[in-house]
Amino acid sequence: MDFSLSSERQILFDTLTKYFRNEYSLERRNEAASSDLGFSRDSWKSIASLGVFDALLKPELGGFGGDPIDIITVFEAIGSGLVIEPVLNSALMSSMVLSHGSEQQKAVSQAVLAGEARPIFAHFEDLEQYEIHSVETQSTESGNAFIVNGTKSAVRHLVGACHLIFSARTSKTSNEKDGISLFMIPLETSGLTFETFESIDGGIVSDVTFSNVRINKDSLIGKKDQAISIISEAIETGTLALCAEALGIMERIKDITLNYLKTRKQFGVPIGKFQTLQHRMTQLFIEIEQTRSAIMNASFWFNDSVETRKKYLSAAKYTVGRVGALVAEESIQMHGGMGMTWEYDLGHFAKRLIMINHEFGDEDHHLNYYAKFSA
Amino acid sequence: MDLSFSNEQENFRKDVRNFLRDTLKPNISSKMKLGILLSKDEIESWHNTLNEKGWLAGSWPKKYGGQGWGVIESFIFEEECSAVGAPRILPFAFNMLAPVLMAFGSDKQRGYWLPRMLNGDDWWCQGYSEPGSGSDLASLKTSASREGNHYIVNGQKTWTTLGQHANMIFCLVKTSTKGKPQEGISFLLIDMNSDGIEVRPLRTIDGEHEINEVFFTNVKVPIENLVGEENKGWTYAKYLLAHERTGIANVGLSKRRIGELKQLASETKKDGKPLIQDPIFAARVAKTEIDLANLEITNLRILSRAQAGGSPGPESSILKILGSEIGQEIDSLTRRALGRRATIHVPNILDYGYNGPNISPINAATAAGVYFNNRKTSIYGGSNEIQKNIISKAVLEL
Numbered sequence: 001m002d003f004s005l006s007s008e009r010q011i012l013f014d015t016l017t018k019y020f021r022n023e024y025s026l027e028r029r030n031e032a033a034s035s036d037l038g039f040s041r042d043s044w045k046s047i048a049s050l051g052v053f054d055a056l057l058k059p060e061l062g063g064f065g066g067d068p069i070d071i072i073t074v075f076e077a078i079g080s081g082l083v084i085e086p087v088l089n090s091a092l093m094s095s096m097v098l099s100h101g102s103e104q105q106k107a108v109s110q111a112v113l114a115g116e117a118r119p120i121f122a123h124f125e126d127l128e129q130y131e132i133h134s135v136e137t138q139s140t141e142s143g144n145a146f147i148v149n150g151t152k153s154a155v156r157h158l159v160g161a162c163h164l165i166f167s168a169r170t171s172k173t174s175n176e177k178d179g180i181s182l183f184m185i186p187l188e189t190s191g192l193t194f195e196t197f198e199s200i201d202g203g204i205v206s207d208v209t210f211s212n213v214r215i216n217k218d219s220l221i222g223k224k225d226q227a228i229s230i231i232s233e234a235i236e237t238g239t240l241a242l243c244a245e246a247l248g249i250m251e252r253i254k255d256i257t258l259n260y261l262k263t264r265k266q267f268g269v270p271i272g273k274f275q276t277l278q279h280r281m282t283q284l285f286i287e288i289e290q291t292r293s294a295i296m297n298a299s300f301w302f303n304d305s306v307e308t309r310k311k312y313l314s315a316a317k318y319t320v321g322r323v324g325a326l327v328a329e330e331s332i333q334m335h336g337g338m339g340m341t342w343e344y345d346l347g348h349f350a351k352r353l354i355m356i357n358h359e360f361g362d363e364d365h366h367l368n369y370y371a372k373f374s375a
Numbered sequence: 376m377d378l379s380f381s382n383e384q385e386n387f388r389k390d391v392r393n394f395l396r397d398t399l400k401p402n403i404s405s406k407m408k409l410g411i412l413l414s415k416d417e418i419e420s421w422h423n424t425l426n427e428k429g430w431l432a433g434s435w436p437k438k439y440g441g442q443g444w445g446v447i448e449s450f451i452f453e454e455e456c457s458a459v460g461a462p463r464i465l466p467f468a469f470n471m472l473a474p475v476l477m478a479f480g481s482d483k484q485r486g487y488w489l490p491r492m493l494n495g496d497d498w499w500c501q502g503y504s505e506p507g508s509g510s511d512l513a514s515l516k517t518s519a520s521r522e523g524n525h526y527i528v529n530g531q532k533t534w535t536t537l538g539q540h541a542n543m544i545f546c547l548v549k550t551s552t553k554g555k556p557q558e559g560i561s562f563l564l565i566d567m568n569s570d571g572i573e574v575r576p577l578r579t580i581d582g583e584h585e586i587n588e589v590f591f592t593n594v595k596v597p598i599e600n601l602v603g604e605e606n607k608g609w610t611y612a613k614y615l616l617a618h619e620r621t622g623i624a625n626v627g628l629s630k631r632r633i634g635e636l637k638q639l640a641s642e643t644k645k646d647g648k649p650l651i652q653d654p655i656f657a658a659r660v661a662k663t664e665i666d667l668a669n670l671e672i673t674n675l676r677i678l679s680r681a682q683a684g685g686s687p688g689p690e691s692s693i694l695k696i697l698g699s700e701i702g703q704e705i706d707s708l709t710r711r712a713l714g715r716r717a718t719i720h721v722p723n724i725l726d727y728g729y730n731g732p733n734i735s736p737i738n739a740a741t742a743a744g745v746y747f748n749n750r751k752t753s754i755y756g757g758s759n760e761i762q763k764n765i766i767s768k769a770v771l772e773l
């Protein structure tokens with residue numbers, strides 16, 4: 001057994017964390033988060049030029065990594081810097097989906113690697129909490145085209161994307177696994193309308209509505225009606241990545257809080273001298289160690305059977321959800337008033353950590369899932 | 376034992392209900408239900424409405440313009456107001472400063488300041504905490520030194536809630552460095568428009584402006600603004616803290632919010648069924664509801680005991696702890712019920728002139744912001760850790 005990272009990956013992790021801590025400052029991150037785009041194009045380019053995308057993508061997608069361990073290495077670093085650029089969706093998940101497409105569609109993912117294109121993948125509709133196959137957007141064949149109607153909800157990073165990759169029903173009803181297809185269209189396709197909202201953890205989310213949108217037949221990605229496994233794979237990979245991002249955030253929160261406990265004085269002593277806070281900080285430390293183990297486990301089993309992968313992934317995402325809330329809430333509490341202020345780093349990390357629980361299934365969702373598997 | 380309310384109390388409840396039905400504006404109650412911070416005008420206008428009815432300071436004795444309500448009446452009033460989303464009466468003047476003036480102020484101070492509170496002439500804020508003195512309040516440094524007929528005040532207060540609207544601040548200041556820290560503290564009323572005062576906004580993590588820093592540089596305060604005796608301020612502050620507890624369990628508010636949560640969770644779907652039927656989520660809601668039902672009785676038990684024996688004892692720390700924890704759990708369940716849409720943050724959704732998109736369900740606009748903002752409830756007014764220290768020392772004698 002060997003729990004250490006290979007030296008290449010260690011170097012990658014160190015380079016990235018150094019870059020995110022030193023050059024990609026929280027101040028600039030927050031500035032970019034409140035801009036019209038919701039992130040920074042310059043940072044996006046810098047991240048591309050650091051080789052992040054190559055590390056995330058498998059050789060057949062044009063990268064030189066893409067192993068589960070690459071993904072968790074990169075995303076832990078992303079979490080530690082509270083990176084707001086759309087690495088997960090536009091680089092990783094979009095490329096995975098497009099690898100099933102035509103040469104033309106693959107060309108878009110090549111352009112992502114070069115930092116020249118930025119597609120966005122929109123799947124969820126919120127009819128159902130977090131259920132992957134709950135798709136109601138309809139795409140109906142009509143001669144040489146498809147006509148699309150429906151809404152994709154709360155899509156992060158949609159603003160400023162070049163292409164929209166989306167799922168829609170081409171047959172069956174809304175809650176079945178078969179009958180879902182994937183498409184890619186330019187974002188400026190007529191008939192699309194967007195509603196944008198500020199997001200609590202920074203950046204912008206959009207609802208995108210299709211009203212009788214006419215799209216070419218060649219917008220279809222891969223085989224008609226057969227997209228669920230492609231979607232699942234992208235979301236499972238995304239889930240692993242999010243878990244690692246959460247871990248990176250937890251480690252930062254741990255550092256920030258530990259430092260505060262050692263330096264903030266009340267009653268003439270550092271507040272870390274109060275035993276009740278010592279025990280609670282210790283509990284956070286223990287739970288974060290458990291979270292790291294859960295993520296290692298999930299990455300180890302990731303390339304096993306689909307069932308095994310999903311089981312350990314649910315175990316990890318459940319742990320991240322439960323521990324994430326604990327870490328966010330306890331760290332704020334142990335800071336007193338300081339934990340409540342915008343001007344202090346902690347709150348921004350805590351907000352993102354909590355909102356990760358709201359992507360790709362929360363604590364309860366994955367607990368349920370795991371219970372079904374282990375029954 | 377009888378846990379029911381008397382006929383008289385039930386009639387009072389009906390009066391309150393009718394009054395609220397006739398006077399509470401729908402836009403205000405919608406804002407309250409979404410957890411949106413009200414504007415200065417909106418708060419003042421509600422205070423005025425209550426004052427016209429004589430209910431702005433119902434628990435004050437009649438001779439000061441109150442109704443002399445007991446704890447049960449106050450509880451009923453709070454419960455009915457919360458049930459329909461009426462604004463909270465700001466505590467700083469009515470629950471904090473007024474009881475101190477009644478107990479320790481001079482006749483002149485009472486005669487001057489209490490009517491002004493009722494008429495809405497002053498907006499009071501609380502100047503206790505300092506950057507270096509939060510839980511350890513007695514270590515505060517802001518100093519007041521006597522020069523002729525004035526005190527000269529220097530220092531800084533922080534976390535001052537709604538200080539941006541205030542024209543008056545009641546402060547704890549150091550008037551002596553002799554003896555124990557507690558022995559050199561005085562209770563001073565300071566005009567915020569005095570020269571040398573600067574108020575700077577602090578943003579909370581949800582982006583709101585509700586707290587401030589207040590800086591004092593050679594601020595002249597007339598000596599008649601000292602409350603009680605010099606160097607006795609700590610006693611008054613402790614008295615005030617005990618009074619602050621009365622509405623702190625937030626039972627009425629949490630009851631309404633659990634109802635809203637259940638409604639929300641019956642509209643969201645999980646596995647083809649309403650979320651409220653998901654066993655895990657249903658259990659979370661049920662546990663919270665049970666805690667709240669228990670707290671309702673605990674609250675009344677502690678308050679009635681206080682009514683019989685004067686000021687509420689250290690047991691009232693129980694109310695602060697449970698009230699904040701249950702409220703925070705409801706915040707957490709509400710954002711969970713919203714799933715992916717919890718990320719949306721549009722706190723200006725009900726503003727006049729808002730022309731952004733509709734949000735469905737509308738709770739999504741504010742739920743996450745409210746969840747983060749309400750982390751404050753276990754921090755301010757003496758953190759829950761400090762409350763537990765009080766119980767373990769003063770009640771359990773550990």
Ligand SMILES: Cc1cc2nc3c(=O)[nH]c(=O)nc-3n(C[C@H](O)[C@H](O)[C@H](O)COP(=O)(O)OP(=O)(O)OC[C@H]3O[C@@H](n4cnc5c(N)ncnc54)[C@H](O)[C@@H]3O)c2cc1C
Binds near residue numbers: 265266503
């Ligand atoms: C939103 C908000 C509004 C506020 N409004 C006002 C206001 O209007 N006026 C005002 O004067 N103040 C106000 N406060 C200040 C509030 O009362 C203080 O934040 C609170 O007393 C805690 O002090 P602190 O922030 O300095 O934290 P600290 O005292 O530094 O505490 C940090 C942590 O250490 C813990 N701790 C400290 N001492 C002990 C101990 N002995 N044993 C165990 N644990 C301990 C605390 O519980 C906390 O978890 C407000 C605060 C907030 C967040």
